[in-house]
Amino acid sequence: MSTTSKLVTFSLTASDGMARCGRIDTPRGEISTPAFMPVGTAGTVKAMYPEQVRETGADILLGNTYHLMLRPGAERVASLGGLHDFMDWQRPILTDSGGFQVMSLAKLRKLTEKGVTFKSHIDGSAYELTPERSIEIQTLLDSDIIMQLDECIALPAERKEIERAMELSLRWADRSKTAFNNQQNRMLFGIVQGGDDAELRAKSAAGLKSIGFDGYSIGGLAVGEPQDVMFRVLSDITPDLPWDRPRYLMGVGKPDDILGAIERGVDMFDCVHPTRAGRHGHAYTRFGVINLKNARHKDDHRPLDEASPNPNCRRWSRAYLHHLVRTEEILGAMVLSQINLAYYQELTAGARAAIKAQRMTDFAAETRAAWAAGDLPVL
């Protein structure tokens, strides 16, 4: 596959061991990698204005095909000018293919060679999602980076079942490539499946490479397996992927998952965790995760982290944040979502700088040591 006429391109700027630093250039702006993509499930990153997402340092966000096809509907988004105008986020957007949420959320799913039919978890109405329809939806949304439809299964699973889903995903990859029709203003990513089986993962990667994609996603992880299994799969698979294409680990994860995956050669991440954890009163900081609901904070006049570059970590006392969480005030969800997204961006920005400086190992060790040292002592 030639990318010479592509308007969306990837280039590596540095590497350190397996870890890579690069950028994706798009007509809507540049994405520095390793990149964390906040999740804007239904056309909004929950509890955040678009400009606040950008101010955390995010270059790109993720939209969910499944959620958007149900509400407000892909054709409606297109008639309103596409997802960027709809939500007023004028920078790049990556969309998933819908397959993962169909499997995890929809009711009465039926999977065939052609695709998947399912009923909406909202109102029970029937939909069909095929590789072709998924590309069509993502094109209607005007996504900048499009995913093939795949079948993602939970782990642990029987090898035969993992293999069947991987083979189906490969055939869908081929159909997705055809349906995508080499649009120059977007990237299309294939998705490596194969569960925790190294041989099946390698076979999936080889199949995708022979089809040829603009980037390679790693799916079917963070679906129930321990972190060491995930890391082993990543260590096995990234050497099989083209060096000059971005690698995206789907739906991952907590900060230590991301750090370990960067060390294993992953370039892109998304996860609902930072915003969901924020809505539940958890703050990610250089001290690790802090549960602000805990009574230890109720009289604590200290800021969350007085050395943080993020003003929201410095302007209020822990007692105030505790109060917001305990009283279930929306501002608590807003502030903690912002704090967590900013911390994720601080982490990936730190990794980028470390890779450029050839000190990724030290950066990872220092970061883990700070997490392990834990929070400030109780006041």
Place this chain on the structure above:
Amino acid sequence: MSTTSKLVTFSLTASDGMARCGRIDTPRGEISTPAFMPVGTAGTVKAMYPEQVRETGADILLGNTYHLMLRPGAERVASLGGLHDFMDWQRPILTDSGGFQVMSLAKLRKLTEKGVTFKSHIDGSAYELTPERSIEIQTLLDSDIIMQLDECIALPAERKEIERAMELSLRWADRSKTAFNNQQNRMLFGIVQGGDDAELRAKSAAGLKSIGFDGYSIGGLAVGEPQDVMFRVLSDITPDLPWDRPRYLMGVGKPDDILGAIERGVDMFDCVHPTRAGRHGHAYTRFGVINLKNARHKDDHRPLDEASPNPNCRRWSRAYLHHLVRTEEILGAMVLSQINLAYYQELTAGARAAIKAQRMTDFAAETRAAWAAGDLPVL
């Protein structure tokens, strides 16, 4: 009462009929009147950052003694530097006395001459609120404008019951004045009670004036009576209040309540309505109130109000706002709270300008005509 050494002062700058334009100068900043005060019930204006509240044009916000005494507690707020630092709102704050919420929210209330004992609606723990304790709490919160404890009763009510509550409120006013001890950096407001009875209202106002307060609140309205009754009470009572003191109509209201009250000589307002309505998908605009949940908006590419000075009214389609409301996204609550608070500020700013220009009657008529004309025709 002398106010010569007060650090918080009120001055009138213009009047037009009964309507007045003025300002309150405080060490924490100036408050232009007529003023609408957003309600920061539990130390946050719901779904708004403090700077977003300020950007709508608010000079002052209201904190609720009842909510804050229960959580996080007045002594705790004081030990954390006062309410302004606690929530990081460095401009003036007015606090109510707690009486209204004790009556409307608390469990097992018991009212005596001394004060009111009650159990928290949150955890059932017991509290006592007296005129002296209410002043103490509001001083601990470091409020800039303090209310006396009063007894507020719902309408309709028997005259005898209205009179009893009004007389008790007057005695509590006297004790509040003594407990307040003429603090120079705050104002103390007495509260006119007397229900819908002109004679009792006049008696209440006379009693308060003879005690002498920095400002006069009008309580016991918007408690079940029709708007014309409220307006009649206001028309009767404001001429009885000192011309050189601010008048504050407590807990009111919708935009047309506020407009009518300004015409009747009221200077200050607070209400949870704009933020609560926002959380329920209602937007206040120059077209009147718009229910964004309504399906008429689902394909509407037009902004809420393209001529609004508020960017949030122009940046997204009605279809997007409809989508946020339908999917119950927090951003919907955030944006509509902001839009409503900004509209309330636009309304009071418009009234101030009209009073200065001696065209309040025209401004009120034009505003009401625009509301009556209603929303844009369905697309």
